[in-house]
Amino acid sequence: MAIATDFEIQADKDIRYIGAAHGASGAGYYTVLEFHRWLQDLADDSGATGDDLLDISRPTPSDKAFDTIITLVNGFNIDAPAAEHLYGGSIIQGTSGAEIYDGVQVIAGAGAHVEVVQNGAIITNDFWNTVPFGGSLKGLNSDAANGISHRFMVLVRTAGADIDGRRLLLQTREWGYSFSEFKINGTGRGVNVAALTYAADLNNATASGTVAGYTDVTNLTAGYASIDADGNATPENYYSKWDRASRSINQFYERMKYLTRRGSAETLYGLNGELFRGITHEITVDTPSATDFSAVEAVSWSGGTGQMLAINDVNAPTKMWIQLRTGVPPTDNQTITGGTSGATCLVNVTVTERALSFPFCGVSTGSAIIGAYGFGIEATDLSVADKVFDLTNTLRQPPNLVTFTVAGLVSSEDQILVGPDDGAGALDEDQFTLNGALTGASVTSVVVNEAIPTDTPATGTIRIKRANGAFSRHPYSAYNTGTKTFTITSHNFSTNNAANGAFTYISYIDKTAAATTESFQSTYVSDRALYVRRRDGGSTPTKTFETTATLGASGGSVTVQRLSDA
């Protein structure tokens, strides 16, 4: 339809849209320049006609600063429904520009569903996502040839006050597609461009209804959580501790997207999933009040609000991690107040902005996850290909746990020994030498002279050469690479003791086969040469089988041979 039939100009200077509704046949959309031209065209007429009460006898209705900045003057005005049919610039109106609609232009894949977050809430009237009449893709005023998916205006100033500093956050969170966001940190007059990613996510191909059932994926700790993700025995800190339960790492990734997708009814850290973004700022704090903070709660300060996702000590905090929701981040010595607890603390100089990931958990490769800043998953749910970043933004890579398997065994008959290879195809009996004789009646510590390899299994067995020349088997429950000490099950060495310097070695598998396969697991550091021996001298004796093998980055295996020795 023509602009003249889509709008009317009332006697009181109200300019109102009277055309067809969004998505209906004939719905009209016009640039602000076209709108201005139309008004000016009427204003130079000798007399008003129809429902457009504007001619030369009436005051000038509009003024153009640029093609994209139109000011309605002398009391002429539009309302929100009329604004929905204008794009390509800003409309300023009211006394001293008391009301401003600013233009937004979205660069995204065709058909993107774009959400606009303003003042901490999603604008529910997302008319810009309408499918135009006769079209098949969402997006009003799109221009696919130029990569433009939407053009519209958003009310950013009303009653003489900017709405949250005219800040807008545009985001796409469509199931099956990449998530993205673009922050406009205070719109300007004219067209504000927002670039969003909207492409199929090949790692998000499962039906949402299926992922809705992944309820066994839970966040064990919402807030400050310690996890030893890199297996170095020193836990790092994160703001979550997710348990992926029976789900693969990619299924876990899809669950995270599901929780924060468009239309989510889930709550994360006190926020609706759609509004949850992750940590935006790390704040150094001091001077806490006597009242404790909650582990997770809304926080506020003069000039802004946020959601606290973690605090390193609810009683005496020195660090706080938040998602900024409105306004600007706090500055040095501003008071931060907990919305639930009422606790307070002061900003201690440093506020660090942290980069976000989309979705909030990080990126999936399909078989591994590259975690977002501070996003924690319990250590047992991580594999070597995963990467996570703790709250110091340090990359933590889980250890490469590899398995060595001996197959072809006969349960309860075969005795199996897997030990270090000496490099010459023989068992490396002198892998270690004792640092001090073992003579006590209740020995629990075995100190050796050589460094204990870091790929040594956390628990296992060692063999120690005794005075009679035999190697006795001793389970160990721990070892210390610093003191070169194995902690063994208490053993009486008062007789047939072990001399200082006696040979000792790790027996990685040292048992009677309890199944057709036996294995051990260790952290891969570098290739390790192993010596394998199987014997069965029972009622159906077999010849001794001996071989060497390598435990590599992908593990290793040996299948034993069984030759009759009858």
Place this chain on the structure above:
Amino acid sequence: MGASIFPCWVPALAGTVEFPAQRGVIDPRFLVMFGQQRLPTDAQGQAVVTLTNVVVGSRYRIERQGDGSLATPTGNAEGVAAASTVNITLDYYSGGSVNNDLRIKVRKATGGSPLKPFETLATVGATAQSIYVGQIED
């Protein structure tokens, strides 16, 4: 234009002591003076207002500042410029009359390059005046 009857022997009863600007014939036979005078809302004469530098095709309108009504004669106060100079004959009123305070609008938003609306204020009097119209591209 108004008319008043002034009994010559009791001028105080006439309701006014103003001496009219125009007076009619005094006829003493009936002891009545008949006079005709202009009210403040009556034009005192006409003067030419010339708009110069007008873009041909522009619509102009000259209206009273007070109420936005067309200046008089209304037939002269609006039209479309056929040339860059437009001579407009308008009524003027006694000094101080709000009817002399005019708003001059010149608009052209169609046909060729659209122009920003031009508006200026002027006060007419007995002497002709010229108004330069500075229209700029919109």
